Amino acid sequence: MFETLEASLLLLIVIGAIVTLLNRLAGHYVLARFEPIPYRVEAALEAVPVAVMITLVVPATMDGGSAEWICLAAAILFSLRLPFVVAVFAALGVLLALRYFGL
Amino acid sequence: MTQLQVNRGKEFRDGVKDSLAFILSVLPYGAIVGALGVSNGGSPFEIMLQSTLFFAGASQTVMWELYGLGNPQWVIVLAIFAVNFRMVLYSAAIGRKLEPLSKPKMISALYILQDISLATGLKRAERPAGLSYEYYMGLGLVLYVVWLVASAIGVIFGQLIEDPKSIGLDMLVPVYFLLLVMGFRGKSNMALIFMVSAGVAGLVYLWLGSPYHIAAGGLAGMLIAALVAKPERMNV
Structure with missing residues (x-):
């Protein structure tokens, strides 16, 4: 029981790290290639951090x-x-x- | 680039020098994350692994909070993604200032990208000589090492706390994210996005409960931001 909990936490950390790195790479390697971004899309993307953090x-x-x-x-x-x-x-x-x- | 040949050693030292002003704010922040990890059931190894791999305090805080509350893994991953989504915008903004760089150098630079490096790096890029890889890494590596030291301090401190509520740790996460959100208050339409997201999240929290309020509030905020957006170019 304890071991399975540990394994799931380690997996969560690794997946979370991959997701975080993908965010850091995606801006330069993906988003920057798509300019100009439609302004409504850009506004929606800019709103993500505030919109999510306030729910916490x-x-x-x-x-x-x-x-x-x-x-x-x-x-x-x-x-x-x-x-x-x-x-x-x-x-x-x-x-x-x-x-x-x-x- | 030849006419603007930079002294690599001096650039690196400048980066280190400019990082010093932030150490005092990074230290308690990292310690908070470490202590929060302990109180939500993380082992020292797991907490240090997280700080090494993430180097992103807000998402680390979210992970421990949602993990401690027993949320499903996919919800936690989605929340990490959403909280770190600002990195996508940061990366697009700083990447072009660092170019041209080899792929390994660019990836190493983006790996340690966070709020302070973005702001300080963009400011440095305004100089005629631009933003050098050495300056950027000098700044970022100091912050990275301080982050790890701070996390370790938090782990040690966290193990000394018997009742997290007695020092207000139960309210740390809400206060922390409220203050992060307040940091965005200069941006356009933020008050509206704030109220729509919080309102929808509140209703969904009452109606369906956690974790649906996170996705619902997030999507509502994005939608209202898109609806009220004006077609000027924003400074990404």
Whole structure:
């Protein structure tokens, strides 16, 4: 049981690495050969990272309570002023403080 | 190229020098990924293998989060692909600045391509001498090594944490991706894409549950971006 789990995780890492490398190669070796790209296609491609990454925030928002919501709202505020990594830790600091005070 | 003959050693050193400013931001980021790997059931070997092969923090974070939640493999692979999709655009933009390069050199350069190398490399390419392979590799290799060191620190740190929730690790991924998304806020129509993707993902999450909200929100965001796009040339 434990061994099969390990094997599936290793396989996942290898496939994920291949997919990542293909992304890195495809831009130069495929996309750059297809210019000009139709503007609507280009806009859709440019939207992919934001459109997907925001969906990863959804479960925590829907399942969370006030501490989680305030933490995410604080993260948005911090992002306007602070460097990325600092904002991450500051937002988590807010979360821990709220939890400490029982929210 | 002869009139712009570059000093390879100096180019490499310039790249190394320009990488130093980013070390402090890469370190905690890599440590987060390493610790997240531990808390989601990865072994030190697997976590270091992932950092060596991916060198792409956002997708590594997604992989551990979705793996820890027990999602099917194809969903995780699709999410990795989607989160790293920006690399396709990066690669198209930086590849032409690095040309002409032999295939092995180009592939080695693209293998270590990420957000910092793109931004710094494009800036360097604005100079008359252009962007050299040596500069690009000097910058990227330092970041790569720092990434591996940071991941290892995260693995060690992660093994010391008994309850991930006690240090807020359960909210790390949502906060992290929300902040990544906020980094795109200058781009055209991002607020609209943000709201449509989040709204559709929220409804699908309530209706069908995870992981369908990822694909549904992603596709809805792409669709709205295509619908509202204006025919000017964007700077890819």
